[in-house]
Amino acid sequence: GAVVSQHPSWVICKSGTSVKIECRSLDFQATTMFWYRQFPKQSLMLMATSNEGSKATYEQGVEKDKFLINHASLTLSTLTVTSAHPEDSSFYICSAEGQAYEQYFGPGTRLTVT
Amino acid sequence: GNSVTQMEGPVTLSEEAFLTINCTYTATGYPSLFWYVQYPGEGLQLLLKATKADDKGSNKGFEATYRKETTSFHLEKGSVQVSDSAVYFCALRNTNAGKSTFGDGTTLTVKP
Numbered sequence: 001g002a003v004v005s006q007h008p009s010w011v012i013c014k015s016g017t018s019v020k021i022e023c024r025s026l027d028f029q030a031t032t033m034f035w036y037r038q039f040p041k042q043s044l045m046l047m048a049t050s051n052e053g054s055k056a057t058y059e060q061g062v063e064k065d066k067f068l069i070n071h072a073s074l075t076l077s078t079l080t081v082t083s084a085h086p087e088d089s090s091f092y093i094c095s096a097e098g099q100a101y102e103q104y105f106g107p108g109t110r111l112t113v114t
Numbered sequence: 115g116n117s118v119t120q121m122e123g124p125v126t127l128s129e130e131a132f133l134t135i136n137c138t139y140t141a142t143g144y145p146s147l148f149w150y151v152q153y154p155g156e157g158l159q160l161l162l163k164a165t166k167a168d169d170k171g172s173n174k175g176f177e178a179t180y181r182k183e184t185t186s187f188h189l190e191k192g193s194v195q196v197s198d199s200a201v202y203f204c205a206l207r208n209t210n211a212g213k214s215t216f217g218d219g220t221t222l223t224v225k226p
């Protein structure tokens with residue numbers, strides 16, 4: 001099956017700093033990638049849809065200036081959490097969409113803001 | 115809009131029991147339907163899918179049939195194992211929506 005990697009797997013940062021998370025599709029090209037937050041009671045919240053070569057589409061309530069998404073190539077999308085605050089602490093998951101609209105998920109990144 | 119409603123958990127079963135996790139959806143047109151599974155400490159992975167009415171997706175002993183008349187895609191397995199303990203997500207993807215819609219997930223625990 002298709003493989004998606006995320007880096008880093010976990011990160012701790014101080015309040016006010018920025019953190020970049022990378023999402024790579026290792027063995028296929030992905031025109032569309034997605035970024036999610038997963039909350040402690042397991043539900044997934046879609047943050048944005050990332051399309052290669054164009055601006056990301058953000059879900060209602062997600063601040064695009066705070067969560068910067070760049071999809072510069074068919075194998076890489078990045079999420080930058082700018083001026084992070086403790087409430088941004090969460091589990092961030094990316095996915096890449098396959099040809100039949102199935103999604104291949106990365107293992108996730110645990111962000112802790114102190 | 116699109117929505118997915120799945121059976122609330124947690125679900126606890128004994129090994130070799132029969133499993134059903136209900137999933138119903140609301141969508142326009144003819145969406146593709148998916149089940150994803152998240153094992154403890156791991157990322158989500160595709161379990162099975164169906165792209166049109168009456169299709170049956172199957173994998174690892176799990177099955178789900180795309181029922182357009184009841185707008186359902188229930189997940190079943192005849193005999194669960196401890197290793198099936200995980201969170202299961204039902205999802206749909208409409209080609210005109212640009213994104214998938216997920217249910218809230220159902221936690222399954224299988225006891226030996």
